[in-house]
Amino acid sequence: xxxxxxxxxxxxxxxxxxKVDIIHLLMAFEHGADGVIVVGCMxxxxxxxxxxxxxxxxxxxxxxxxxxxxxxxxxxxMYNLSSGMGGRFAEIVREMTGKIMKLGPSPIRIATGTAVRxxxxxxx
Amino acid sequence: xxxxxxxxxEEIINYVQDCTKLLIAGCDGCVTVCEAGGLKEAKVLASAxxxxxTQGGKQAQVDETSLTRQCEKEYLAQLSDRIDQYxxxxxxxCGVGIQHMAEIYDxxxxxxxxxxxxxxxxxxxxxxxxxxxACGRCILAETxxxxxxxxxxxxxxxGPCGGSEGxxxxxxxxxxxxxELIYERLKTLGQLDRFxxxxxxxxxxxxxxxxxxxxxxxDLRI
Numbered sequence: 001x002x003x004x005x006x007x008x009x010x011x012x013x014x015x016x017x018x019k020v021d022i023i024h025l026l027m028a029f030e031h032g033a034d035g036v037i038v039v040g041c042m043x044x045x046x047x048x049x050x051x052x053x054x055x056x057x058x059x060x061x062x063x064x065x066x067x068x069x070x071x072x073x074x075x076x077x078m079y080n081l082s083s084g085m086g087g088r089f090a091e092i093v094r095e096m097t098g099k100i101m102k103l104g105p106s107p108i109r110i111a112t113g114t115a116v117r118x119x120x121x122x123x124x
Numbered sequence: 125x126x127x128x129x130x131x132x133x134e135e136i137i138n139y140v141q142d143c144t145k146l147l148i149a150g151c152d153g154c155v156t157v158c159e160a161g162g163l164k165e166a167k168v169l170a171s172a173x174x175x176x177x178t179q180g181g182k183q184a185q186v187d188e189t190s191l192t193r194q195c196e197k198e199y200l201a202q203l204s205d206r207i208d209q210y211x212x213x214x215x216x217x218c219g220v221g222i223q224h225m226a227e228i229y230d231x232x233x234x235x236x237x238x239x240x241x242x243x244x245x246x247x248x249x250x251x252x253x254x255x256x257x258a259c260g261r262c263i264l265a266e267t268x269x270x271x272x273x274x275x276x277x278x279x280x281x282x283g284p285c286g287g288s289e290g291x292x293x294x295x296x297x298x299x300x301x302x303x304e305l306i307y308e309r310l311k312t313l314g315q316l317d318r319f320x321x322x323x324x325x326x327x328x329x330x331x332x333x334x335x336x337x338x339x340x341x342x343d344l345r346i
Contacts, residue, residue, distance in 0.1 A: 023164070026171040030178075065168075068133040069176035107179035 003090040018051025035100040126154040128238040150190035151217035161216025163190035194221025260330025268309035275302030
């Protein structure tokens with residue numbers, strides 16, 4: 001398909017989004033990610049029954065935590081795609097990168113003086 | 125088991141905002157089972173607090189650990205060589221564990237990280253309900269294994285009351301009438317004749333009415 005999406009995205013593969021825990025998302029922010037998206041299978045299509053539903057709840061919890069600690073819950077998001085939706089994946093990454101660019105670097109990177117690169121580093 | 129829920133983040137931040145070295149201490153017992161205060165929750169809270177301090181431009185060290193049980197001094201002793209380096213400890217154990225931590229390390233500020241709620245069962249993951257109020261004198265033998273102290277909103281010993289309707293308590297339609305449950309259970313057991321003998325007034329001295337309680341088991345002591 002040769003789809004284009006921003007190169008400042010680091011993809012971390014997991015067997016199922018049910019593997020992604022709250023601590024993994026928080027650690028990404030501790031390590032300087034400006035934003036994180038979790039991309040799981042379509043709801044109802046999880047091969048492990050409810051992995052993506054657990055992920056959705058965890059992402060929601062991380063949003064609450066980020067709001068409360070001053071980073072802003074809008075820096076994390078969850079999307080549901082099938083493996084045949086590469087075009088939509090590229091579109092989502094472009095959208096999220098644009099959104100993070102507007103938000104600017106994570107307050108963690110600003111505070112630690114590591115916000116030297118352009119804002120918008122997104123771990124997906 | 126003891127059931128607890130995590131305290132709101134704002135409340136914990138309010139306690140610890142002046143600290144620079146903080147230990148988050150989880151407990152591997154009851155609070156781990158109800159996912160309120162185990163190692164996993166300690167890691168999440170520690171990470172969230174590190175984010176809070178860092179984004180505010182403050183250098184703070186937030187470490188996490190989890191002890192087998194905070195209600196036993198042998199396990200609390202595992203912190204003795206390092207607890208002095210911290211300004212304060214946030215204990216994610218139940219109220220028992222938090223108090224025990226404060227008792228053993230009497231010069232250390234200990235903050236609660238959870239709200240301890242009740243003694244209950246796991247109906248399913250994320251759904252816990254009360255079953256026992258630790259009144260100190262169990263009457264489950266007379267009530268078909270359903271406790272009227274914990275499960276009747278009025279703690280009635282001879283129920284149900286007039287507020288029971290369609291098997292539900294008048295306090296809330298989400299609360300089953302404890303005495304309806306007792307009736308149904310005794311019916312299943314073929315012991316409905318128990319209703320012919322009123323339960324005598326309960327001796328509450330073994331409950332909180334007798335003040336803070338203590339068990340002394342001479343058979344176990346040397």
